Amino acid sequence: MSTLIINGSPRGKNGNTEIFIRQFLSGAGEEYPVRYAVKEDPETLAEMLRQYDTLLIFMPLYVHAMPGIVMKLFEQMRPCGEGQKIGFVVQAGFIEGAQARFLVRYLDQFAGRLGYENLGTVTNGDAAGTSMLPEFMNRKRFKHLNALGAGFAGKGQFDREAAALLAGIYELTPQKVKMLEAMNKIGVSHIMWKKFWRDNGQLEHGLDRPFQPDSFG
Ligand SMILES: Cc1cc2nc3c(=O)[nH]c(=O)nc-3n(C[C@H](O)[C@H](O)[C@H](O)COP(=O)(O)O)c2cc1C
Structure with missing residues (x-):
């Protein structure tokens, strides 16, 4: 099974998205290739995606939506090949998962319209400080990301328990x-x-x- 990870952060290797990807890979115990949307021509990258069985697209939430560089890539993607799968990991600054609700619905529609088998969208809030926080304050988040990676490497799916733990609070109580x-x-x-x-x-x-x-x- 060939898997490609896309980093959809405008901050590329310097962003929190990169930290998420590294933790996911560490849990997976695999070195899936990673491409950076910010560095690539969207048309060329979209063409290259066709060679992989599974695409995992990691991105930050920007103004309740995907970053523009991810949108540009999506606009170049065509209906998928036989049996191709896609999954998304969206990390965000605010605590509430509801911040990403419109994007999650969009990603479901997008995967379906292009014919991909959709592994779903994992969300994680309260992540804006990830790169600045001391190790011990990220420990729980990283543990869940490691479990998500391990689950994916083992079954080719997102582990439900790890995804639920990452999703955290959907809406804050009064x-x-x-x-x-x-x-x-x-x-x-x-x-x-x-x-x-x-x-x-x-x-x-x-x-x-x-x-x-x-x-x-
Ligand atoms: C321009 C901009 C818009 C953002 N909009 C949102 C938002 O609508 N909701 C949210 O929860 N976080 C928002 N954030 C926070 C980012 O999702 C968060 O800081 C994330 O960890 C950044 O990942 P990166 O370092 O890979 O870019 C925004 C950040 C930026 C820079």
Whole structure:
């Protein structure tokens, strides 16, 4: 069975999507080839996909949707060959899986219309800090990604239990919202981001409005 992984992140090897792929591969114990949508011509890449039995497309959620580079690739893809399979892994910044609900429906339609056997879409929220968090804070997420990879290598499917654990919360309960609001008020939820902005000399620019008409002088 030949499998190809597509990294659909505009940040390519520097993004969280890449970390997800590496954890998946580590669990799979396989070195499936990885292609980077950001670096490739969509038409050439779409043609090349036809050589593989299974395509796994990893991407970040951008504004409730897929990144534009993934859309460009999809626009070049044609109905699949005999028995080809496709699966998707979407990771996102916000906690709620519901953030990706429109994309998940789109991906189901897309796979079906091109005739692929659809392995489904695995989602994982609260992932924006993955590349910045210390190892121990990513441990649970990585364990589930390893299990997802191992399940795929063993059965050619996404392991249901690992997918459910990655999916996490679909919609926050009112109590959880209150708790997060309180954390926001006392600033706990900003500690990591503020450090990141400070380290990059951007902390004082947090409220800039570069596209306001009066910013153009
Ligand atoms: C332009 C942009 C739009 C985003 N939109 C969403 C969104 O609608 N919902 C969400 O949960 N996360 C959103 N995020 C967060 C990303 O999904 C998250 O940071 C992800 O881990 C980025 O992966 P990458 O490093 O591979 O690009 C957005 C991030 C960016 C940069």
